[in-house]
Amino acid sequence: METTFTWEIRVKNCPLLIKKCSHCDSDRFYCSDKFRMNAQKKNIDVWLIYRYVKCDNTCNMTLLSRTKPDLIDKKLFHSFSMNDREVAWQYAFSAGVASRNNLQLDYDSVEYEVINTVSLEDILNMSSEIISIQVKCDFDLSLKLSSLILDLVARYGNLFPYLIAMVVGLLVGELDAPGLELGTFIKIPQFKEIISQVSIFGVGIPPVSMFVKALPLALVCYVIAFGDFVTTETLVTEARQSRDDEYIDFNSSRSNLVSGIRNLILSVIAPFPPLSGPLWVGMTVSVSIRYKEGKKAMKSLIGGMASFRIATFLSVLIIPVVSFFRPIFGVGSSITLMFQAFVCARIGMDYCRTDRDKMIAGVMAAVLATQGTAWASAWALAVGFGLNIFLSNWDPRKKAQETAIEEKAEK
Numbered sequence: 001m002e003t004t005f006t007w008e009i010r011v012k013n014c015p016l017l018i019k020k021c022s023h024c025d026s027d028r029f030y031c032s033d034k035f036r037m038n039a040q041k042k043n044i045d046v047w048l049i050y051r052y053v054k055c056d057n058t059c060n061m062t063l064l065s066r067t068k069p070d071l072i073d074k075k076l077f078h079s080f081s082m083n084d085r086e087v088a089w090q091y092a093f094s095a096g097v098a099s100r101n102n103l104q105l106d107y108d109s110v111e112y113e114v115i116n117t118v119s120l121e122d123i124l125n126m127s128s129e130i131i132s133i134q135v136k137c138d139f140d141l142s143l144k145l146s147s148l149i150l151d152l153v154a155r156y157g158n159l160f161p162y163l164i165a166m167v168v169g170l171l172v173g174e175l176d177a178p179g180l181e182l183g184t185f186i187k188i189p190q191f192k193e194i195i196s197q198v199s200i201f202g203v204g205i206p207p208v209s210m211f212v213k214a215l216p217l218a219l220v221c222y223v224i225a226f227g228d229f230v231t232t233e234t235l236v237t238e239a240r241q242s243r244d245d246e247y248i249d250f251n252s253s254r255s256n257l258v259s260g261i262r263n264l265i266l267s268v269i270a271p272f273p274p275l276s277g278p279l280w281v282g283m284t285v286s287v288s289i290r291y292k293e294g295k296k297a298m299k300s301l302i303g304g305m306a307s308f309r310i311a312t313f314l315s316v317l318i319i320p321v322v323s324f325f326r327p328i329f330g331v332g333s334s335i336t337l338m339f340q341a342f343v344c345a346r347i348g349m350d351y352c353r354t355d356r357d358k359m360i361a362g363v364m365a366a367v368l369a370t371q372g373t374a375w376a377s378a379w380a381l382a383v384g385f386g387l388n389i390f391l392s393n394w395d396p397r398k399k400a401q402e403t404a405i406e407e408k409a410e411k
Contacts, residue, residue, distance in 0.1 A: 002130040008115040009137035014092040015105040026054040031092040093139035181323040242292040281340040
């Protein structure tokens, strides 16, 4: 028995055009959705106008060259004259048109959403021997089915990496088999033991020497927390731009204050640095991606994050759930750190304005990865500041130009 599903791909923008700008350092054009027409005697030329991302420079993609008007379809000619957006997009997505102009399209720059009426859970529960998926798109997107499946998997955040890690870990013997503890259903925290064993009321206030030894850890926590706030602001801004049906008020200063008050209370009652961060990147990314899909997927960004947090809070209290996932706690922490590193790297590269900034960021990342000492963050910051100061005053191209001018003047 065969079951067929249809996935509709709705694109949100045209692919960028890859071409070096003669006025700035940009190499990407965006489609202006406008045509340029020029009559030469009895022939007509038609171009699709592109504009550079960083400046006002333009580029024309040739659609028709010295074509007689009688050979042009009247409806198409009218679309050219009226700057029809749909026709412009048809040409903007065409790899053949770009190839005839010796240009290349950046299909990775296209944002899209997958419209499917059947959830992934329903597909997995199907009893059919063969499941066929038809992909429908109005434009030539050059999109593979594997990309759609990966995009669908990405909606569920860390769920699939956790499941894959559990299966592979069990098969190779790296993880113990999960078990279920059914004696107690809900675990109530032992507040009395917490107060007596880890709070300052039970163990006292640490000596000054311990605060001094903790300075490297405090610096690391500050750098990570700062990155978390930047990550959150970027993700919320991207989510806000994709929808206008909800007002999202993000204030980094307010979030910083709330996080600081929470950590101050925890430092007195139950200090635990791993849970002192302002956000969970995996949760934030998953919720923001789902939010971008529209109101049917998620009505409210705040509601989606709250639902995620409530589910997490309840899960850590339910003993059978904790006991079942206990073998992959270590793997889960590694996946979370890798996820956060990838997201922070992507956002960090967006903040880099020049190739020099990207180079400095890469060197700083290498220092962080190779320096196993507690002062790794301090070393990375010092190297970053040093490279920035040195490279800001060193321009080999300018020096070569000055040398060439001096040699020419001497001649």
